[in-house]
Amino acid sequence: MSARIGVVVFPGSNCEHDVVRALAVVGGADAELVWHGATELPGLDAVVLPGGFAHGDYLRPGALARFSPVMEAVARFAAEGGPVVGICNGFQVLTEAGLLPGALQKNAGLRFLCTTTRVVVCTSRSVVTAEVAPGTELDIPINHFEGNYTCDAETLARLRTEDRIVLRYRDNPNGSVDDIAGVCNEAGNVVGLMPHPERACDRLTGASDGEGLLLSLVASASRVISRPG
Amino acid sequence: MVEVRLRPGIADPQGATIERALPALGFFGVQGVRVGKAIRFSVEAADAAQATAQAQKMADRLLANPVIEDAEIRVLDAATP
Numbered sequence: 001m002s003a004r005i006g007v008v009v010f011p012g013s014n015c016e017h018d019v020v021r022a023l024a025v026v027g028g029a030d031a032e033l034v035w036h037g038a039t040e041l042p043g044l045d046a047v048v049l050p051g052g053f054a055h056g057d058y059l060r061p062g063a064l065a066r067f068s069p070v071m072e073a074v075a076r077f078a079a080e081g082g083p084v085v086g087i088c089n090g091f092q093v094l095t096e097a098g099l100l101p102g103a104l105q106k107n108a109g110l111r112f113l114c115t116t117t118r119v120v121v122c123t124s125r126s127v128v129t130a131e132v133a134p135g136t137e138l139d140i141p142i143n144h145f146e147g148n149y150t151c152d153a154e155t156l157a158r159l160r161t162e163d164r165i166v167l168r169y170r171d172n173p174n175g176s177v178d179d180i181a182g183v184c185n186e187a188g189n190v191v192g193l194m195p196h197p198e199r200a201c202d203r204l205t206g207a208s209d210g211e212g213l214l215l216s217l218v219a220s221a222s223r224v225i226s227r228p229g
Numbered sequence: 230m231v232e233v234r235l236r237p238g239i240a241d242p243q244g245a246t247i248e249r250a251l252p253a254l255g256f257f258g259v260q261g262v263r264v265g266k267a268i269r270f271s272v273e274a275a276d277a278a279q280a281t282a283q284a285q286k287m288a289d290r291l292l293a294n295p296v297i298e299d300a301e302i303r304v305l306d307a308a309t310p
Contacts, residue, residue, distance in 0.1 A: 059291070064291075103297045105297065108240070148242065175242065
């Protein structure tokens with residue numbers, strides 16, 4: 001039976017179809033769209049918050065999306081150990097919702113960045129890197145104005161000692177502290193990343209480095225997530 | 230009015246850009262530029278203290294992101310009973 005993965009659609013999301021297609025084509029997942037007004041996530045094995053401009057990014061990216069009804073269900077799902085991945089705007093939503101630490105500020109230099117970046121996989125303990133060896137370098141596109149990861153020194157120290165920095169940029173494009181491109185929660189089942197793996201999963205278009213991350217997510221969705229302790 | 234500001238120590242890319250631009254326009258000696266938001270609204274409340282308390286709750290839940298921002302609340306025109 002293939003993993004059932006829900007991709008949340010907020011008003012203003014714009015990467016949801018790419019993610020659904022990528023998960024199906026790369027991982028054979030049974031991916032489906034979930035409207036942000038949903039209050040339950042019945043039968044899902046994983047949830048993705050895709051990129052875009054949820055609720056127009058008004059006030060701050062993710063500030064309004066975190067109050068969408070679906071987010072309470074996402075928080076419950078995450079607390080039960082279910083894999084939850086936020087890509088780009090989805091990462092911003094997860095930080096605003098308090099499911100991941102830190103915040104995403106405007107890029108240093110105030111430029112909207114749309115380019116391919118090289119990122120280094122830092123740990124295998126997250127649901128998007130479970131099947132990828134640490135140290136692996138991947139070329140994956142970014143497409144954001146607010147991807148400058150910020151947190152206080154205490155949080156950064158915790159992220160390091162708890163092995164929760166998932167991806168780092170090779171050449172920091174946006175000013176993120178410690179070159180951070182992605183982080184996870186304590187258990188590794190909630191991950192946020194700025195790069196778009198769904199845009200690097202088709203050899204025909206010359207970019208397939210996102211496949212390992214998507215395959216990791218599908219594999220994680222297909223098994224019970226083990227928790228520390 | 231709720232003034233939302235980046236907390237001390239949090240990098241401010243907008244402020245830095247403005248600070249770099251000012252000398253080109255002939256404004257020298259400007260330092261420490263910080264960009265925030267001013268959110269103005271009216272609220273029904275018995276007095277200024279109650280209005281401030283309501284605005285504080287709004288700031289805590291939505292208007293500011295406590296990870297990187299502080300909010301300062303000012304009652305500009307206390308409503309008459």
